[in-house]
Amino acid sequence: MYVTLGYSVAGRPIRAFVGRESGGEKIVVLGAFHGDEPKSVTVARKLIDLLDTEPQQGKGHEWVVVPIVNPDGYEARRRRNANAVDINRNFPTKNWVRSPRRSRMFSGDSPGSEPETRAVIKAVKRYRPTRIISIHSIDGRRHCNNYDGPGRAIAEAMGRRNRYPVRGSMGYPTPGSFGNWAGVERGIPTITLELPSHHSPKRCWEDNRWALFC
Ligand SMILES: [Zn+2]
Structure with a gap:
């Protein structure tokens, strides 16, 4: 089942696939x-296809998958949204700061x-x-399972399956x-x-198919 969570700046729907409820972990x-x-x-x-056709593969977890958070950027193959904002710097956190509009990490006029x-x-x-x-995906062989909050054990379990390094920090601030x-x-x-941008989409899926089900 799909639900619409909202609409992008240009009016494109932001949709979520919601799998069957089952009482396990709730994974977004x-x-x-x-x-x-x-990628x-x-x-x-691919994850949605799998959960849709073989729900038993979902390991008893409840899955909510939003394949495209930023549909305007995706359509234009650009990092930021139609207001030139980096969505991944726009969340209303204590450390939010206003960055220059020209920056590829422009944080928007206000948090959220x-x-x-x-x-x-x-959705959360x-x-x-x-x-x-x-x-996400990243170049320069910096691909990894990066975690925030109490995510270390999951990142390590994923790392045993996708063979990506585990990182608690990307090495730069992300307000x-x-x-x-x-x-x-x-x-x-x-x-x-962080998928390796030098790997094919097919390989990214094959390497992460089991990592997603840790
Ligand atoms: Zn990214």
Whole structure:
């Protein structure tokens, strides 16, 4: 079943696949915070296909998958949304700061100013996940299972399956990031799965299919 969480700046729906309730972990999976990271969408859509056709593969967990958080950016293959805001710096966290509009990490005019950000907040408040996996991709062989909040054990379990390094920090500050909002400030184990941008979409899925089910 799909539900619409909200609409992008340009009016595109932000949709979530909601799997069957089953009483296990509640897992929210998010793709394409950044529109120029289409491999995140491939992996999220493959996950939806699997859960839809073989629900028993869901390991008894309740799954909510938002394959495209930022549909305007995805359509244009651009990182930011149609207001040139980096959704992953727009969350209303204590450490939110206003960054220059020209910056590729422009944080918006105010915390939570963007409809895409508010759609993600709505999903977290509505479904109350016990685990979140936010999928991105990254170059320079910096791919990893990055965690915020109490996500270390999950990141390590994923690392045993996808063979990506585990990182508690990306090595640079990320004020207003989703990981800060959900993991650090709300205590939800939050994994930022950084796919290797030099791997094919097919390989990203094959390497992570089992990691997502830890
Ligand atoms: Zn990203």
